[in-house]
Amino acid sequence: MTSVFCGVDIGGTKYSVALINEKGKILDEIYSREHTGRNEEGLVDIITRNIKKIIRRNGLQESDLPGIGIGFAGHIRYRDGVVITTSNLKGFRNYPLREKFQSRFNIPILLDNDANAQAWGEYKFGAGQGFDDMIFLTISTGIGAGIIINKAIYRGNTGTAGEFGHTIVEPESDLLCTCGNYGCLMAYASGLALPHLFEKKLKEGKKSKLTLLPDFNPSEITGQLLKKGLDMDDPVSIEIIDESGYYMGVGIYNIFQALNPPLIVLGGGLTNWGDPYLNKIRSTFYGLARDMLYDPVEITISKIIGNAGVIGAAALTIK
């Protein structure tokens, strides 16, 4: 009998429950947005129901699984399975999420930050295969990361290691991050930064080819929209993508100096900008690392096919 693993990925706008096989291929998935209107208990209830459903409808029993891995978009105190805080869902302040799920199942529940789960999935099934150490970065609305050291997730004391998005790259910056500090990497190189960067370009008198209503809301400026801009040679989009790539290159250089990993894997929506973005990241990184690069450092794109979040969550149950 082949092995089956169960994962749950809980994000701000959707959640997903899936079974994967030992190669990281999704066998079945339930995908929904129905959790967002609910309180904490309600979320646990509805997701529990769907975990039990997906197990049942695949002719399995709980005991056929080594456990259930849950990736959650928030700060998790790993040792006690508590969600400390999240900016993605209402509530969840010091909420004992692992315990709440555990009381509903007879197999171990593993709860981790979603980026840690994705890093682990990437290490098990993706670009990280064969490496002992790697850094995974997911660049989308925010910047998340997972650190693999000696074939294990490194979580730090609380469980929040890898918050490279909140490292400060411009201390005297006027760019405010959601965390309340100025000049974080996330304030320069994440989806959240794009509206501000776009407005700044327009204020500088630059013209965008993107058709925007005169009263457009800056929050409409997403990575997807800038991808369109890129495809139509819009100079404003090109500049923002270039600058985002520059700051990610600096951020990755800082990770290199701090942790000296052989591999950095990038995932998340902004990587869809493709070569202009990745080339800028790489040229910035290699330009800074120069003669301090004594062994190869590979910067590559996630190789997970399908929902990386839920695959990573399921992978948490694999040693």
Added chain:
Amino acid sequence: MTSVFCGVDIGGTKYSVALINEKGKILDEIYSREHTGRNEEGLVDIITRNIKKIIRRNGLQESDLPGIGIGFAGHIRYRDGVVITTSNLKGFRNYPLREKFQSRFNIPILLDNDANAQAWGEYKFGAGQGFDDMIFLTISTGIGAGIIINKAIYRGNTGTAGEFGHTIVEPESDLLCTCGNYGCLMAYASGLALPHLFEKKLKEGKKSKLTLLPDFNPSEITGQLLKKGLDMDDPVSIEIIDESGYYMGVGIYNIFQALNPPLIVLGGGLTNWGDPYLNKIRSTFYGLARDMLYDPVEITISKIIGNAGVIGAAALTIK
């Protein structure tokens, strides 16, 4: 019989060979500057002679020691024991230092970066006792660091992990670091930065109480001199120490977000600036970390008594 451990600390201006006991206390030490005029082989010869001498004069034999630990101020490829480069001594480009020592002894030679060795000494005998994870930073001419993760030194792929001094905190800076990049932490918050910072203050029209000859050489501005300035309420010295503390606080905050350690231990000459410096580091760090600090992070001073470098080097031979 009590255990005895042998360490060698090789720096740019001096080297030290010592025996320590299982509590990290130095039993005997040979301290010299005679290596600086020599080539690589000559350095290995003279230090070998002194290692054999200190073993002999303490009534020991090589086989009484588990090995010899060597801390070297430079970039080390740990897995093959090669000094890749050093800015502290002439030569030593891809020099197989471990092998050169190994051929002269019948017990294992362990070669590591000096900051890694100090971190290990601090973990074994100093402020790190009882912690599984910690970061050690030595702030003197440059900034070195050692990372302890899961009760072991984390070295990264090449062996150069922990180069926090070369993480970039001001990408658009005009402050050049010895590495060739601009805006590194080391360019703002190390001994190397002091002459430049001092000159800048004078150019801004600030008056220093320190008695300087009109044609003073900026390189005379050391941490020790600014300590004198601090003691005489010199406003320029106070400002520089305050700014250095600010940037170290930012650097430590970035380490916190990256690695989430429970403990950061500071060593090195600049910590002699004392409370005004340490308070600024702490207030900057805690001000930035605020509500993202879910578990205590302690920022403390090295507790090693005596030559921390050679004690750390000897500690490398202790599991």
